[in-house]
Amino acid sequence: MPAKRGSGQQGAGVVGVQAVLSRPVSTADPFSHGFLSDPYPHHEALREAGPVVWLERYGIWAMARHEQVRDALTDWQTYCSSAGVGLSDFRKEPPWRPPSIILEADPPLHTRTRAVLTRILLPAAIKVLRERFEREAEALIGRLVEQREFDGVADLAEAYPLKVFPDAVGISEEGRENLLPYGSMVFNSFGPRNDLFQQAMACAGPVREWIMSKCSRAALAPDGLGMQIFHAVDAGELSEDEAGMLVRSFLSAGIDTTVYGLGNALYCMTRYPEQWQALRKNPSLIRNAFEEVLRFEAPLQTFFRTTTRPVEVGGVPLGDGEKVLLFFASANRDPRRWERPDTFDVSRRAAGHMTFGTGIHGCVGQAVARLETEAILGALAKRVESFELVAEPTRRLNNTLRGFDTLPLRIKTV
Numbered sequence: 001m002p003a004k005r006g007s008g009q010q011g012a013g014v015v016g017v018q019a020v021l022s023r024p025v026s027t028a029d030p031f032s033h034g035f036l037s038d039p040y041p042h043h044e045a046l047r048e049a050g051p052v053v054w055l056e057r058y059g060i061w062a063m064a065r066h067e068q069v070r071d072a073l074t075d076w077q078t079y080c081s082s083a084g085v086g087l088s089d090f091r092k093e094p095p096w097r098p099p100s101i102i103l104e105a106d107p108p109l110h111t112r113t114r115a116v117l118t119r120i121l122l123p124a125a126i127k128v129l130r131e132r133f134e135r136e137a138e139a140l141i142g143r144l145v146e147q148r149e150f151d152g153v154a155d156l157a158e159a160y161p162l163k164v165f166p167d168a169v170g171i172s173e174e175g176r177e178n179l180l181p182y183g184s185m186v187f188n189s190f191g192p193r194n195d196l197f198q199q200a201m202a203c204a205g206p207v208r209e210w211i212m213s214k215c216s217r218a219a220l221a222p223d224g225l226g227m228q229i230f231h232a233v234d235a236g237e238l239s240e241d242e243a244g245m246l247v248r249s250f251l252s253a254g255i256d257t258t259v260y261g262l263g264n265a266l267y268c269m270t271r272y273p274e275q276w277q278a279l280r281k282n283p284s285l286i287r288n289a290f291e292e293v294l295r296f297e298a299p300l301q302t303f304f305r306t307t308t309r310p311v312e313v314g315g316v317p318l319g320d321g322e323k324v325l326l327f328f329a330s331a332n333r334d335p336r337r338w339e340r341p342d343t344f345d346v347s348r349r350a351a352g353h354m355t356f357g358t359g360i361h362g363c364v365g366q367a368v369a370r371l372e373t374e375a376i377l378g379a380l381a382k383r384v385e386s387f388e389l390v391a392e393p394t395r396r397l398n399n400t401l402r403g404f405d406t407l408p409l410r411i412k413t414v
């Protein structure tokens with residue numbers, strides 16, 4: 001992927017003399033099958049091209065280095081979310097669904113909605129879920145150990161979150177098969193209107209209707225995370241409609257992310273058996289091993305921001321109202337930040353990866369994601385000596401997520 005220096009064409013002469021300086025330019029399409037199938041060489045080329053690179057195919061900026069991704073995520077005043085965190089600019093084209101009032105919002109709206117979800121998802125608040133999550137993990141792994149051969153995606157990475165998370169939110173069993181297609185729509189919609197988006201949207205109508213029908217107070221169990229959002233209505237913090245929209249955020253953000261993350265964890269333990277041995281010998285590594293999976297094979301690859309003013313990044317001038325694509329997964333392997341970035345090492349200090357983002361929009365559900373993964377890896381560590389692939393894994397391409405469609409595994413038990 002060639003990166004060339006092009007002349008800086010700036011809108012309306014906003015940044016003065018800097019505007020005549022050159023900017024790094026790339027012809028890459030980060031949403032093409034080639035890029036999504038093997039993003040790492042492309043990430044390296046983008047990092048080497050400069051601190052910020054113009055993607056001429058879409059007329060947007062891209063940041064692929066750790067420092068710039070982190071700084072942009074931290075500076076929400078300059079890099080806003082309310083114009084959408086996908087390619088589409090909500091100020092120029094209508095969003096495909098009513099915008100999220102937390103993901104696709106800025107302060108002060110974001111501050112109010114975030115406070116409610118932060119409180120509900122605090123590690124201390126979700127401690128009550130641990131016992132149930134561990135019991136379900138032990139039961140599922142027990143069945144898979146009996147089976148010996150199974151699909152790591154359908155039978156584990158999908159089956160587990162699809163059971164424990166909707167249970168925790170408090171929605172009915174009926175219709176849960178709509179959750180994965182909805183997640184596919186949501187995460188593909190952050191990219192361009194390409195083939196992946198069109199395919200995901202094929203079944204949009206009934207799936208969206210089912211999702212929205214599960215977001216009302218009447219549809220929620222009295223003791224779940226969903227109903228806790230409605231308690232904030234009773235306390236005067238949210239309107240009834242806003243509470244429903246935040247339940248929608250749970251159902252949008254809480255399933256596919258952990259499905260892809262668990263799949264990637266299994267893949268890493270299969271691909272790097274010595275790392276699985278290290279973890280089995282020392283289960284206190286499990287917590288860090290998950291962080292290393294998130295760093296090394298980020299289930300969530302990218303999000304966009306939109307500039308709210310002209311800003312200079314490493315000497316390159318960006319205009320106001322421009323889309324900026326942030327490569328979390330590339331920041332995670334930036335040699336400027338990490339030693340041996342392309343080595344999967346469960347004992348390294350993996351904290352500081354960008355997969356949960358950072359700043360005011362940093363993943364509010366990360367304690368739930370950790371709970372799920374630790375329960376599964378813990379149950380596996382007790383029973384599984386090693387994983388073996390019985391066929392080549394296949395990828396499931398998505399404009400935002402990275403993971404597998406199938407992961408045909410055989411396990412050797414302890």
Ligand code: OVV
Pocket residue numbers: 100101102103104186248249250252253
């Ligand atoms: C973090 C995230 C991903 C997808 C959707 C949402 C949030 C939402 O709030 O709808």
